[in-house]
Amino acid sequence: MNPIDPQTFDHRTAQISTGRLYHFIDQIPKDYDPTRPPLICLHGFPDSWFGWRHQIGPWCRQGFRVIVPDMLGYGETDMPQNSSAYSTKNICNDISALLDFLAIPKAVVIGHDWGSYTAGRFALWHPDQIHHRRDVPRLSIPYVPPKEQHMSVEEMARKYPSYGYQMYFASESSTSEVEENLVPFLGIVFRTPEKALSWSKLDELITNKQINFTNDCLLNEHELQFYVFRFQRGMRGPLSYYRTTKMRFEEEKEAQLPAHLLPNLPVLFMYGTKDATCPPSAVQNAHKFISRLNTAQDRVTTQVLRFLSSLGSAQQSRM
Structure with a gap:
Protein backbone atom coordinates (compact mmCIF):
# COMPACT_ATOMS: atom_id res chain seq x y z
CA MET A 1 0.00 0.00 0.00
CA ASN A 2 1.62 3.15 -1.25
CA PRO A 3 -0.18 6.37 -0.17
CA ILE A 4 0.88 8.13 -3.38
CA ASP A 5 -0.47 5.33 -5.61
CA PRO A 6 -4.23 4.70 -5.25
CA GLN A 7 -3.98 1.51 -7.30
CA THR A 8 -1.90 -0.26 -4.64
CA PHE A 9 -4.97 -0.53 -2.39
CA ASP A 10 -7.58 -3.28 -2.61
CA HIS A 11 -10.61 -1.77 -4.37
CA ARG A 12 -14.07 -3.32 -4.38
CA THR A 13 -17.60 -2.38 -5.46
CA ALA A 14 -20.86 -3.79 -4.18
CA GLN A 15 -24.57 -3.41 -4.82
CA ILE A 16 -25.90 -3.29 -1.26
CA SER A 17 -29.41 -4.06 -0.01
CA THR A 18 -30.46 -0.39 0.02
CA GLY A 19 -30.07 -0.43 -3.77
CA ARG A 20 -26.92 1.71 -3.84
CA LEU A 21 -23.67 0.86 -5.57
CA TYR A 22 -20.74 1.54 -3.26
CA HIS A 23 -17.04 1.65 -4.03
CA PHE A 24 -14.76 0.92 -1.10
CA ILE A 25 -11.29 -0.13 -0.03
CA ASP A 26 -11.20 -3.48 1.76
CA GLN A 27 -7.72 -3.99 3.11
CA ILE A 28 -7.34 -7.35 4.86
CA PRO A 29 -4.03 -8.06 6.65
CA LYS A 30 -2.02 -11.19 6.07
CA ASP A 31 -2.81 -13.88 8.64
CA TYR A 32 -5.92 -11.89 9.57
CA ASP A 33 -7.47 -12.77 12.91
CA PRO A 34 -11.26 -12.50 12.34
CA THR A 35 -11.82 -12.07 16.08
CA ARG A 36 -10.31 -8.59 15.82
CA PRO A 37 -12.95 -5.97 15.07
CA PRO A 38 -12.77 -4.49 11.57
CA LEU A 39 -12.35 -0.74 11.23
CA PRO A 46 -14.86 17.36 0.29
CA ASP A 47 -12.94 14.11 0.40
CA SER A 48 -12.96 10.43 -0.60
CA TRP A 49 -11.52 7.13 0.62
CA PHE A 50 -8.19 8.71 -0.42
CA GLY A 51 -8.32 10.92 2.66
CA TRP A 52 -7.48 7.84 4.77
CA ARG A 53 -4.56 6.76 2.57
CA HIS A 54 -1.94 7.37 5.28
CA GLN A 55 -3.86 5.39 7.93
CA ILE A 56 -4.97 2.30 5.99
CA GLY A 57 -1.52 0.73 5.71
CA PRO A 58 -0.33 1.23 9.32
CA TRP A 59 -3.65 0.05 10.77
CA CYS A 60 -3.74 -2.96 8.46
CA ARG A 61 -0.16 -3.89 9.38
CA GLN A 62 -1.25 -3.92 13.02
CA GLY A 63 -3.73 -6.67 12.18
CA PHE A 64 -6.91 -4.67 11.57
CA ARG A 65 -9.11 -5.16 8.53
CA VAL A 66 -9.68 -1.63 7.22
CA ILE A 67 -12.77 -0.78 5.15
CA VAL A 68 -13.02 2.70 3.62
CA PRO A 69 -15.98 3.53 1.40
CA ASP A 70 -16.42 6.42 -0.94
CA MET A 71 -19.43 7.93 0.81
CA LEU A 72 -22.68 8.41 -1.10
CA GLY A 73 -22.23 11.01 -3.83
CA TYR A 74 -18.45 10.67 -3.88
CA GLY A 75 -15.88 8.96 -6.09
CA GLU A 76 -17.18 5.78 -7.69
CA THR A 77 -20.14 5.39 -5.34
CA ASP A 78 -23.66 6.22 -6.54
CA MET A 79 -24.65 9.90 -6.64
CA PRO A 80 -28.44 10.34 -6.28
CA GLN A 81 -29.71 13.72 -7.46
CA ASN A 82 -32.33 14.07 -4.73
CA SER A 83 -30.90 15.61 -1.54
CA SER A 84 -33.16 13.45 0.63
CA ALA A 85 -30.95 10.45 -0.13
CA TYR A 86 -28.19 12.08 1.91
CA SER A 87 -29.99 12.30 5.26
CA THR A 88 -27.93 10.77 8.05
CA LYS A 89 -30.51 8.03 8.58
CA ASN A 90 -30.16 6.96 4.93
CA ILE A 91 -26.38 7.15 5.03
CA CYS A 92 -26.29 5.08 8.23
CA ASN A 93 -28.60 2.52 6.61
CA ASP A 94 -26.13 2.31 3.71
CA ILE A 95 -23.19 1.73 6.05
CA SER A 96 -25.21 -0.91 7.90
CA ALA A 97 -26.03 -2.62 4.59
CA LEU A 98 -22.38 -2.52 3.54
CA LEU A 99 -21.36 -4.27 6.78
CA ASP A 100 -24.11 -6.84 6.18
CA PHE A 101 -22.82 -7.41 2.64
CA LEU A 102 -19.36 -8.08 4.08
CA ALA A 103 -20.85 -10.38 6.76
CA ILE A 104 -19.41 -8.15 9.49
CA PRO A 105 -21.71 -8.18 12.55
CA LYS A 106 -19.88 -5.43 14.46
CA ALA A 107 -17.20 -2.89 13.60
CA VAL A 108 -15.24 0.01 15.03
CA VAL A 109 -16.54 3.10 13.22
CA ILE A 110 -14.04 5.91 12.64
CA GLY A 111 -15.17 9.22 11.15
CA HIS A 112 -13.77 12.58 10.09
CA ASP A 113 -15.81 15.76 9.51
CA TRP A 114 -19.20 14.63 8.11
CA GLY A 115 -17.94 11.11 8.70
CA SER A 116 -17.51 11.97 12.38
CA TYR A 117 -21.08 13.22 12.61
CA THR A 118 -22.26 10.10 10.80
CA ALA A 119 -20.26 7.83 13.12
CA GLY A 120 -22.01 9.36 16.14
CA ARG A 121 -25.42 8.93 14.54
CA PHE A 122 -24.59 5.38 13.45
CA ALA A 123 -24.15 4.57 17.13
CA LEU A 124 -27.76 5.78 17.63
CA TRP A 125 -29.41 4.32 14.51
CA HIS A 126 -27.53 0.99 14.55
CA PRO A 127 -26.08 0.47 18.04
CA ASP A 128 -26.08 -3.31 17.59
CA GLN A 129 -23.43 -3.02 14.85
CA ILE A 130 -21.00 -0.97 16.93
CA HIS A 131 -18.25 -2.98 18.58
CA HIS A 132 -19.02 -1.95 22.17
CA ARG A 133 -15.76 -3.28 23.54
CA ARG A 134 -13.80 -0.99 21.32
CA ASP A 135 -14.73 2.56 20.44
CA VAL A 136 -15.96 5.16 17.97
CA PRO A 137 -12.97 7.36 17.11
CA ARG A 138 -14.15 10.75 15.83
CA LEU A 139 -12.13 13.52 14.21
CA SER A 140 -12.90 17.26 14.09
CA ILE A 141 -16.67 17.22 14.70
CA PRO A 142 -17.72 16.63 18.34
CA TYR A 143 -20.83 14.68 19.23
CA VAL A 144 -24.04 16.69 19.48
CA PRO A 145 -27.30 15.05 20.57
CA PRO A 146 -30.49 15.04 18.49
CA LYS A 147 -32.13 18.45 18.82
CA GLU A 148 -35.44 19.05 20.58
CA GLN A 149 -36.20 22.00 18.31
CA HIS A 150 -35.30 22.48 14.66
CA MET A 151 -32.61 25.07 13.95
CA SER A 152 -32.32 26.15 10.34
CA VAL A 153 -28.96 26.61 8.66
CA GLU A 154 -29.56 30.37 8.64
CA GLU A 155 -30.25 30.42 12.38
CA MET A 156 -27.16 28.31 13.07
CA ALA A 157 -24.98 30.64 11.00
CA ARG A 158 -26.27 33.66 12.93
CA LYS A 159 -25.69 31.97 16.26
CA TYR A 160 -22.35 30.40 15.32
CA PRO A 161 -20.61 32.57 12.69
CA SER A 162 -17.86 30.00 12.11
CA TYR A 163 -20.56 27.79 10.52
CA GLY A 164 -21.49 30.44 7.97
CA TYR A 165 -20.08 28.33 5.15
CA GLN A 166 -22.88 25.80 5.69
CA MET A 167 -25.46 28.37 4.67
CA TYR A 168 -23.64 28.82 1.37
CA PHE A 169 -23.24 25.09 0.77
CA ALA A 170 -26.94 24.56 1.52
CA SER A 171 -27.89 26.93 -1.32
CA GLU A 172 -28.51 25.41 -4.74
CA SER A 173 -26.30 28.04 -6.37
CA SER A 174 -23.20 26.67 -4.68
CA THR A 175 -23.26 23.52 -6.82
CA SER A 176 -22.49 25.17 -10.15
CA GLU A 177 -20.25 27.85 -8.61
CA VAL A 178 -18.01 25.31 -6.88
CA GLU A 179 -17.93 23.12 -10.01
CA GLU A 180 -16.82 26.11 -12.08
CA ASN A 181 -14.05 26.96 -9.58
CA LEU A 182 -13.06 23.44 -8.58
CA VAL A 183 -9.26 23.76 -8.48
CA PRO A 184 -9.12 27.04 -6.53
CA PHE A 185 -11.92 25.79 -4.27
CA LEU A 186 -9.87 22.73 -3.33
CA GLY A 187 -6.92 25.05 -2.82
CA ILE A 188 -8.95 26.91 -0.18
CA VAL A 189 -10.28 23.78 1.52
CA PHE A 190 -6.85 22.18 1.80
CA ARG A 191 -4.88 25.28 2.81
CA THR A 192 -2.20 25.12 5.46
CA PRO A 193 -3.32 26.29 8.94
CA GLU A 194 -1.17 29.41 8.65
CA LYS A 195 -3.05 30.47 5.52
CA ALA A 196 -6.50 29.40 6.69
CA LEU A 197 -9.33 31.42 5.19
CA SER A 198 -12.45 32.44 7.07
CA TRP A 199 -15.30 30.30 5.82
CA SER A 200 -17.62 33.28 6.10
CA LYS A 201 -15.71 34.79 3.15
CA LEU A 202 -16.16 31.78 0.90
CA ASP A 203 -19.45 32.84 -0.71
CA GLU A 204 -18.10 36.32 -1.42
CA LEU A 205 -14.86 35.05 -2.95
CA ILE A 206 -16.54 32.51 -5.23
CA THR A 207 -19.33 34.87 -6.30
CA ASN A 208 -16.86 37.63 -7.18
CA LYS A 209 -14.39 35.25 -8.83
CA GLN A 210 -11.66 36.27 -6.41
CA ILE A 211 -10.29 32.82 -5.59
CA ASN A 212 -6.63 32.30 -6.39
CA PHE A 213 -4.93 28.92 -6.08
CA THR A 214 -1.58 29.33 -4.36
CA ASN A 215 1.28 27.15 -3.15
CA ASP A 216 -0.25 27.18 0.33
CA CYS A 217 -2.25 24.02 -0.45
CA LEU A 218 -1.55 20.94 1.69
CA LEU A 219 -1.96 18.72 -1.37
CA ASN A 220 0.86 18.13 -3.80
CA GLU A 221 0.14 18.24 -7.52
CA HIS A 222 -0.50 14.49 -7.76
CA GLU A 223 -2.94 14.51 -4.84
CA LEU A 224 -4.71 17.61 -6.13
CA GLN A 225 -5.24 16.00 -9.52
CA PHE A 226 -6.73 12.91 -7.84
CA TYR A 227 -9.35 15.06 -6.13
CA VAL A 228 -10.00 17.18 -9.23
CA PHE A 229 -10.62 14.06 -11.30
CA ARG A 230 -13.04 12.64 -8.72
CA PHE A 231 -15.01 15.87 -8.28
CA GLN A 232 -15.26 16.59 -11.99
CA ARG A 233 -18.11 14.11 -11.81
CA GLY A 234 -20.11 16.83 -10.06
CA MET A 235 -20.63 18.43 -6.65
CA ARG A 236 -24.38 17.93 -6.20
CA GLY A 237 -23.88 14.76 -4.15
CA PRO A 238 -21.21 16.06 -1.76
CA LEU A 239 -23.04 19.37 -1.22
CA SER A 240 -26.37 17.63 -0.63
CA TYR A 241 -25.27 16.63 2.89
CA TYR A 242 -25.65 20.30 3.83
CA ARG A 243 -29.22 20.36 2.46
CA THR A 244 -30.67 17.77 4.84
CA THR A 245 -30.87 19.81 8.07
CA LYS A 246 -34.64 19.76 8.43
CA MET A 247 -34.99 16.19 7.22
CA ARG A 248 -32.42 14.97 9.74
CA PHE A 249 -34.29 16.72 12.52
CA GLU A 250 -37.64 15.22 11.46
CA GLU A 251 -36.24 11.70 11.10
CA GLU A 252 -34.59 11.80 14.51
CA LYS A 253 -37.66 13.28 16.18
CA GLU A 254 -39.93 10.64 14.68
CA ALA A 255 -37.57 7.84 15.76
CA GLN A 256 -37.14 9.42 19.23
CA LEU A 257 -33.41 8.85 19.10
CA PRO A 258 -31.77 9.07 22.53
CA ALA A 259 -29.46 11.94 23.40
CA HIS A 260 -26.84 9.78 25.11
CA LEU A 261 -24.62 7.17 23.53
CA LEU A 262 -24.58 3.76 25.19
CA PRO A 263 -22.83 4.00 28.58
CA ASN A 264 -20.45 1.13 27.83
CA LEU A 265 -19.26 2.64 24.54
CA PRO A 266 -15.78 4.20 24.72
CA VAL A 267 -15.29 7.14 22.34
CA LEU A 268 -12.07 8.81 21.27
CA PHE A 269 -12.43 12.36 19.98
CA MET A 270 -9.50 14.10 18.28
CA TYR A 271 -9.56 17.72 17.18
CA GLY A 272 -7.42 20.60 16.01
CA THR A 273 -6.79 23.43 18.44
CA LYS A 274 -6.95 25.97 15.58
CA ASP A 275 -10.22 24.69 14.15
CA ALA A 276 -12.81 27.48 14.51
CA THR A 277 -15.66 25.03 13.93
CA CYS A 278 -14.64 22.97 16.96
CA PRO A 279 -14.56 25.33 19.96
CA PRO A 280 -13.56 23.98 23.39
CA SER A 281 -17.11 24.55 24.62
CA ALA A 282 -18.44 22.06 22.06
CA VAL A 283 -15.88 19.47 23.14
CA GLN A 284 -16.79 19.94 26.79
CA ASN A 285 -20.49 19.69 26.00
CA ALA A 286 -19.97 16.29 24.42
CA HIS A 287 -18.92 14.92 27.83
CA LYS A 288 -22.52 15.30 28.99
CA PHE A 289 -23.72 12.69 26.51
CA ILE A 290 -20.77 10.28 26.33
CA SER A 291 -19.82 8.67 29.62
CA ARG A 292 -16.55 7.21 28.27
CA LEU A 293 -15.25 10.09 26.18
CA ASN A 294 -11.51 10.48 25.69
CA THR A 295 -10.08 13.54 23.95
CA ALA A 296 -6.72 14.01 22.28
CA GLN A 297 -4.73 16.49 20.21
CA ASP A 298 -2.29 14.15 18.52
CA ARG A 299 -1.41 12.41 15.30
CA VAL A 300 -4.34 10.36 14.06
CA THR A 301 -2.63 7.13 13.02
CA THR A 302 -0.70 6.50 16.23
CA GLN A 303 -3.31 7.87 18.62
CA VAL A 304 -6.09 5.60 17.31
CA LEU A 305 -3.81 2.55 17.49
CA ARG A 306 -2.77 3.50 21.02
CA PHE A 307 -6.37 3.83 22.09
CA LEU A 308 -7.43 0.53 20.51
CA SER A 309 -4.47 -1.17 22.15
CA SER A 310 -5.29 0.27 25.57
CA LEU A 311 -8.85 -0.99 25.37
CA GLY A 312 -7.63 -4.44 24.41
CA SER A 313 -5.25 -4.49 27.35
CA ALA A 314 -7.98 -3.37 29.73
CA GLN A 315 -10.23 -6.21 28.55
CA GLN A 316 -7.51 -8.80 29.05
CA SER A 317 -6.86 -7.57 32.58
CA ARG A 318 -10.55 -8.14 33.43
CA MET A 319 -10.58 -11.67 32.05
Whole structure:
Protein backbone atom coordinates (compact mmCIF):
# COMPACT_ATOMS: atom_id res chain seq x y z
CA MET A 1 0.00 0.00 0.00
CA ASN A 2 1.62 3.15 -1.25
CA PRO A 3 -0.18 6.37 -0.17
CA ILE A 4 0.88 8.13 -3.38
CA ASP A 5 -0.47 5.33 -5.61
CA PRO A 6 -4.23 4.70 -5.25
CA GLN A 7 -3.98 1.51 -7.30
CA THR A 8 -1.90 -0.26 -4.64
CA PHE A 9 -4.97 -0.53 -2.39
CA ASP A 10 -7.58 -3.28 -2.61
CA HIS A 11 -10.61 -1.77 -4.37
CA ARG A 12 -14.07 -3.32 -4.38
CA THR A 13 -17.60 -2.38 -5.46
CA ALA A 14 -20.86 -3.79 -4.18
CA GLN A 15 -24.57 -3.41 -4.82
CA ILE A 16 -25.90 -3.29 -1.26
CA SER A 17 -29.41 -4.06 -0.01
CA THR A 18 -30.46 -0.39 0.02
CA GLY A 19 -30.07 -0.43 -3.77
CA ARG A 20 -26.92 1.71 -3.84
CA LEU A 21 -23.67 0.86 -5.57
CA TYR A 22 -20.74 1.54 -3.26
CA HIS A 23 -17.04 1.65 -4.03
CA PHE A 24 -14.76 0.92 -1.10
CA ILE A 25 -11.29 -0.13 -0.03
CA ASP A 26 -11.20 -3.48 1.76
CA GLN A 27 -7.72 -3.99 3.11
CA ILE A 28 -7.34 -7.35 4.86
CA PRO A 29 -4.03 -8.06 6.65
CA LYS A 30 -2.02 -11.19 6.07
CA ASP A 31 -2.81 -13.88 8.64
CA TYR A 32 -5.92 -11.89 9.57
CA ASP A 33 -7.47 -12.77 12.91
CA PRO A 34 -11.26 -12.50 12.34
CA THR A 35 -11.82 -12.07 16.08
CA ARG A 36 -10.31 -8.59 15.82
CA PRO A 37 -12.95 -5.97 15.07
CA PRO A 38 -12.77 -4.49 11.57
CA LEU A 39 -12.35 -0.74 11.23
CA ILE A 40 -14.68 1.16 8.91
CA CYS A 41 -13.54 4.70 8.13
CA LEU A 42 -15.98 7.40 7.00
CA HIS A 43 -14.68 10.50 5.26
CA GLY A 44 -16.05 14.03 5.20
CA PHE A 45 -16.39 16.96 2.80
CA PRO A 46 -14.86 17.36 0.29
CA ASP A 47 -12.94 14.11 0.40
CA SER A 48 -12.96 10.43 -0.60
CA TRP A 49 -11.52 7.13 0.62
CA PHE A 50 -8.19 8.71 -0.42
CA GLY A 51 -8.32 10.92 2.66
CA TRP A 52 -7.48 7.84 4.77
CA ARG A 53 -4.56 6.76 2.57
CA HIS A 54 -1.94 7.37 5.28
CA GLN A 55 -3.86 5.39 7.93
CA ILE A 56 -4.97 2.30 5.99
CA GLY A 57 -1.52 0.73 5.71
CA PRO A 58 -0.33 1.23 9.32
CA TRP A 59 -3.65 0.05 10.77
CA CYS A 60 -3.74 -2.96 8.46
CA ARG A 61 -0.16 -3.89 9.38
CA GLN A 62 -1.25 -3.92 13.02
CA GLY A 63 -3.73 -6.67 12.18
CA PHE A 64 -6.91 -4.67 11.57
CA ARG A 65 -9.11 -5.16 8.53
CA VAL A 66 -9.68 -1.63 7.22
CA ILE A 67 -12.77 -0.78 5.15
CA VAL A 68 -13.02 2.70 3.62
CA PRO A 69 -15.98 3.53 1.40
CA ASP A 70 -16.42 6.42 -0.94
CA MET A 71 -19.43 7.93 0.81
CA LEU A 72 -22.68 8.41 -1.10
CA GLY A 73 -22.23 11.01 -3.83
CA TYR A 74 -18.45 10.67 -3.88
CA GLY A 75 -15.88 8.96 -6.09
CA GLU A 76 -17.18 5.78 -7.69
CA THR A 77 -20.14 5.39 -5.34
CA ASP A 78 -23.66 6.22 -6.54
CA MET A 79 -24.65 9.90 -6.64
CA PRO A 80 -28.44 10.34 -6.28
CA GLN A 81 -29.71 13.72 -7.46
CA ASN A 82 -32.33 14.07 -4.73
CA SER A 83 -30.90 15.61 -1.54
CA SER A 84 -33.16 13.45 0.63
CA ALA A 85 -30.95 10.45 -0.13
CA TYR A 86 -28.19 12.08 1.91
CA SER A 87 -29.99 12.30 5.26
CA THR A 88 -27.93 10.77 8.05
CA LYS A 89 -30.51 8.03 8.58
CA ASN A 90 -30.16 6.96 4.93
CA ILE A 91 -26.38 7.15 5.03
CA CYS A 92 -26.29 5.08 8.23
CA ASN A 93 -28.60 2.52 6.61
CA ASP A 94 -26.13 2.31 3.71
CA ILE A 95 -23.19 1.73 6.05
CA SER A 96 -25.21 -0.91 7.90
CA ALA A 97 -26.03 -2.62 4.59
CA LEU A 98 -22.38 -2.52 3.54
CA LEU A 99 -21.36 -4.27 6.78
CA ASP A 100 -24.11 -6.84 6.18
CA PHE A 101 -22.82 -7.41 2.64
CA LEU A 102 -19.36 -8.08 4.08
CA ALA A 103 -20.85 -10.38 6.76
CA ILE A 104 -19.41 -8.15 9.49
CA PRO A 105 -21.71 -8.18 12.55
CA LYS A 106 -19.88 -5.43 14.46
CA ALA A 107 -17.20 -2.89 13.60
CA VAL A 108 -15.24 0.01 15.03
CA VAL A 109 -16.54 3.10 13.22
CA ILE A 110 -14.04 5.91 12.64
CA GLY A 111 -15.17 9.22 11.15
CA HIS A 112 -13.77 12.58 10.09
CA ASP A 113 -15.81 15.76 9.51
CA TRP A 114 -19.20 14.63 8.11
CA GLY A 115 -17.94 11.11 8.70
CA SER A 116 -17.51 11.97 12.38
CA TYR A 117 -21.08 13.22 12.61
CA THR A 118 -22.26 10.10 10.80
CA ALA A 119 -20.26 7.83 13.12
CA GLY A 120 -22.01 9.36 16.14
CA ARG A 121 -25.42 8.93 14.54
CA PHE A 122 -24.59 5.38 13.45
CA ALA A 123 -24.15 4.57 17.13
CA LEU A 124 -27.76 5.78 17.63
CA TRP A 125 -29.41 4.32 14.51
CA HIS A 126 -27.53 0.99 14.55
CA PRO A 127 -26.08 0.47 18.04
CA ASP A 128 -26.08 -3.31 17.59
CA GLN A 129 -23.43 -3.02 14.85
CA ILE A 130 -21.00 -0.97 16.93
CA HIS A 131 -18.25 -2.98 18.58
CA HIS A 132 -19.02 -1.95 22.17
CA ARG A 133 -15.76 -3.28 23.54
CA ARG A 134 -13.80 -0.99 21.32
CA ASP A 135 -14.73 2.56 20.44
CA VAL A 136 -15.96 5.16 17.97
CA PRO A 137 -12.97 7.36 17.11
CA ARG A 138 -14.15 10.75 15.83
CA LEU A 139 -12.13 13.52 14.21
CA SER A 140 -12.90 17.26 14.09
CA ILE A 141 -16.67 17.22 14.70
CA PRO A 142 -17.72 16.63 18.34
CA TYR A 143 -20.83 14.68 19.23
CA VAL A 144 -24.04 16.69 19.48
CA PRO A 145 -27.30 15.05 20.57
CA PRO A 146 -30.49 15.04 18.49
CA LYS A 147 -32.13 18.45 18.82
CA GLU A 148 -35.44 19.05 20.58
CA GLN A 149 -36.20 22.00 18.31
CA HIS A 150 -35.30 22.48 14.66
CA MET A 151 -32.61 25.07 13.95
CA SER A 152 -32.32 26.15 10.34
CA VAL A 153 -28.96 26.61 8.66
CA GLU A 154 -29.56 30.37 8.64
CA GLU A 155 -30.25 30.42 12.38
CA MET A 156 -27.16 28.31 13.07
CA ALA A 157 -24.98 30.64 11.00
CA ARG A 158 -26.27 33.66 12.93
CA LYS A 159 -25.69 31.97 16.26
CA TYR A 160 -22.35 30.40 15.32
CA PRO A 161 -20.61 32.57 12.69
CA SER A 162 -17.86 30.00 12.11
CA TYR A 163 -20.56 27.79 10.52
CA GLY A 164 -21.49 30.44 7.97
CA TYR A 165 -20.08 28.33 5.15
CA GLN A 166 -22.88 25.80 5.69
CA MET A 167 -25.46 28.37 4.67
CA TYR A 168 -23.64 28.82 1.37
CA PHE A 169 -23.24 25.09 0.77
CA ALA A 170 -26.94 24.56 1.52
CA SER A 171 -27.89 26.93 -1.32
CA GLU A 172 -28.51 25.41 -4.74
CA SER A 173 -26.30 28.04 -6.37
CA SER A 174 -23.20 26.67 -4.68
CA THR A 175 -23.26 23.52 -6.82
CA SER A 176 -22.49 25.17 -10.15
CA GLU A 177 -20.25 27.85 -8.61
CA VAL A 178 -18.01 25.31 -6.88
CA GLU A 179 -17.93 23.12 -10.01
CA GLU A 180 -16.82 26.11 -12.08
CA ASN A 181 -14.05 26.96 -9.58
CA LEU A 182 -13.06 23.44 -8.58
CA VAL A 183 -9.26 23.76 -8.48
CA PRO A 184 -9.12 27.04 -6.53
CA PHE A 185 -11.92 25.79 -4.27
CA LEU A 186 -9.87 22.73 -3.33
CA GLY A 187 -6.92 25.05 -2.82
CA ILE A 188 -8.95 26.91 -0.18
CA VAL A 189 -10.28 23.78 1.52
CA PHE A 190 -6.85 22.18 1.80
CA ARG A 191 -4.88 25.28 2.81
CA THR A 192 -2.20 25.12 5.46
CA PRO A 193 -3.32 26.29 8.94
CA GLU A 194 -1.17 29.41 8.65
CA LYS A 195 -3.05 30.47 5.52
CA ALA A 196 -6.50 29.40 6.69
CA LEU A 197 -9.33 31.42 5.19
CA SER A 198 -12.45 32.44 7.07
CA TRP A 199 -15.30 30.30 5.82
CA SER A 200 -17.62 33.28 6.10
CA LYS A 201 -15.71 34.79 3.15
CA LEU A 202 -16.16 31.78 0.90
CA ASP A 203 -19.45 32.84 -0.71
CA GLU A 204 -18.10 36.32 -1.42
CA LEU A 205 -14.86 35.05 -2.95
CA ILE A 206 -16.54 32.51 -5.23
CA THR A 207 -19.33 34.87 -6.30
CA ASN A 208 -16.86 37.63 -7.18
CA LYS A 209 -14.39 35.25 -8.83
CA GLN A 210 -11.66 36.27 -6.41
CA ILE A 211 -10.29 32.82 -5.59
CA ASN A 212 -6.63 32.30 -6.39
CA PHE A 213 -4.93 28.92 -6.08
CA THR A 214 -1.58 29.33 -4.36
CA ASN A 215 1.28 27.15 -3.15
CA ASP A 216 -0.25 27.18 0.33
CA CYS A 217 -2.25 24.02 -0.45
CA LEU A 218 -1.55 20.94 1.69
CA LEU A 219 -1.96 18.72 -1.37
CA ASN A 220 0.86 18.13 -3.80
CA GLU A 221 0.14 18.24 -7.52
CA HIS A 222 -0.50 14.49 -7.76
CA GLU A 223 -2.94 14.51 -4.84
CA LEU A 224 -4.71 17.61 -6.13
CA GLN A 225 -5.24 16.00 -9.52
CA PHE A 226 -6.73 12.91 -7.84
CA TYR A 227 -9.35 15.06 -6.13
CA VAL A 228 -10.00 17.18 -9.23
CA PHE A 229 -10.62 14.06 -11.30
CA ARG A 230 -13.04 12.64 -8.72
CA PHE A 231 -15.01 15.87 -8.28
CA GLN A 232 -15.26 16.59 -11.99
CA ARG A 233 -18.11 14.11 -11.81
CA GLY A 234 -20.11 16.83 -10.06
CA MET A 235 -20.63 18.43 -6.65
CA ARG A 236 -24.38 17.93 -6.20
CA GLY A 237 -23.88 14.76 -4.15
CA PRO A 238 -21.21 16.06 -1.76
CA LEU A 239 -23.04 19.37 -1.22
CA SER A 240 -26.37 17.63 -0.63
CA TYR A 241 -25.27 16.63 2.89
CA TYR A 242 -25.65 20.30 3.83
CA ARG A 243 -29.22 20.36 2.46
CA THR A 244 -30.67 17.77 4.84
CA THR A 245 -30.87 19.81 8.07
CA LYS A 246 -34.64 19.76 8.43
CA MET A 247 -34.99 16.19 7.22
CA ARG A 248 -32.42 14.97 9.74
CA PHE A 249 -34.29 16.72 12.52
CA GLU A 250 -37.64 15.22 11.46
CA GLU A 251 -36.24 11.70 11.10
CA GLU A 252 -34.59 11.80 14.51
CA LYS A 253 -37.66 13.28 16.18
CA GLU A 254 -39.93 10.64 14.68
CA ALA A 255 -37.57 7.84 15.76
CA GLN A 256 -37.14 9.42 19.23
CA LEU A 257 -33.41 8.85 19.10
CA PRO A 258 -31.77 9.07 22.53
CA ALA A 259 -29.46 11.94 23.40
CA HIS A 260 -26.84 9.78 25.11
CA LEU A 261 -24.62 7.17 23.53
CA LEU A 262 -24.58 3.76 25.19
CA PRO A 263 -22.83 4.00 28.58
CA ASN A 264 -20.45 1.13 27.83
CA LEU A 265 -19.26 2.64 24.54
CA PRO A 266 -15.78 4.20 24.72
CA VAL A 267 -15.29 7.14 22.34
CA LEU A 268 -12.07 8.81 21.27
CA PHE A 269 -12.43 12.36 19.98
CA MET A 270 -9.50 14.10 18.28
CA TYR A 271 -9.56 17.72 17.18
CA GLY A 272 -7.42 20.60 16.01
CA THR A 273 -6.79 23.43 18.44
CA LYS A 274 -6.95 25.97 15.58
CA ASP A 275 -10.22 24.69 14.15
CA ALA A 276 -12.81 27.48 14.51
CA THR A 277 -15.66 25.03 13.93
CA CYS A 278 -14.64 22.97 16.96
CA PRO A 279 -14.56 25.33 19.96
CA PRO A 280 -13.56 23.98 23.39
CA SER A 281 -17.11 24.55 24.62
CA ALA A 282 -18.44 22.06 22.06
CA VAL A 283 -15.88 19.47 23.14
CA GLN A 284 -16.79 19.94 26.79
CA ASN A 285 -20.49 19.69 26.00
CA ALA A 286 -19.97 16.29 24.42
CA HIS A 287 -18.92 14.92 27.83
CA LYS A 288 -22.52 15.30 28.99
CA PHE A 289 -23.72 12.69 26.51
CA ILE A 290 -20.77 10.28 26.33
CA SER A 291 -19.82 8.67 29.62
CA ARG A 292 -16.55 7.21 28.27
CA LEU A 293 -15.25 10.09 26.18
CA ASN A 294 -11.51 10.48 25.69
CA THR A 295 -10.08 13.54 23.95
CA ALA A 296 -6.72 14.01 22.28
CA GLN A 297 -4.73 16.49 20.21
CA ASP A 298 -2.29 14.15 18.52
CA ARG A 299 -1.41 12.41 15.30
CA VAL A 300 -4.34 10.36 14.06
CA THR A 301 -2.63 7.13 13.02
CA THR A 302 -0.70 6.50 16.23
CA GLN A 303 -3.31 7.87 18.62
CA VAL A 304 -6.09 5.60 17.31
CA LEU A 305 -3.81 2.55 17.49
CA ARG A 306 -2.77 3.50 21.02
CA PHE A 307 -6.37 3.83 22.09
CA LEU A 308 -7.43 0.53 20.51
CA SER A 309 -4.47 -1.17 22.15
CA SER A 310 -5.29 0.27 25.57
CA LEU A 311 -8.85 -0.99 25.37
CA GLY A 312 -7.63 -4.44 24.41
CA SER A 313 -5.25 -4.49 27.35
CA ALA A 314 -7.98 -3.37 29.73
CA GLN A 315 -10.23 -6.21 28.55
CA GLN A 316 -7.51 -8.80 29.05
CA SER A 317 -6.86 -7.57 32.58
CA ARG A 318 -10.55 -8.14 33.43
CA MET A 319 -10.58 -11.67 32.05
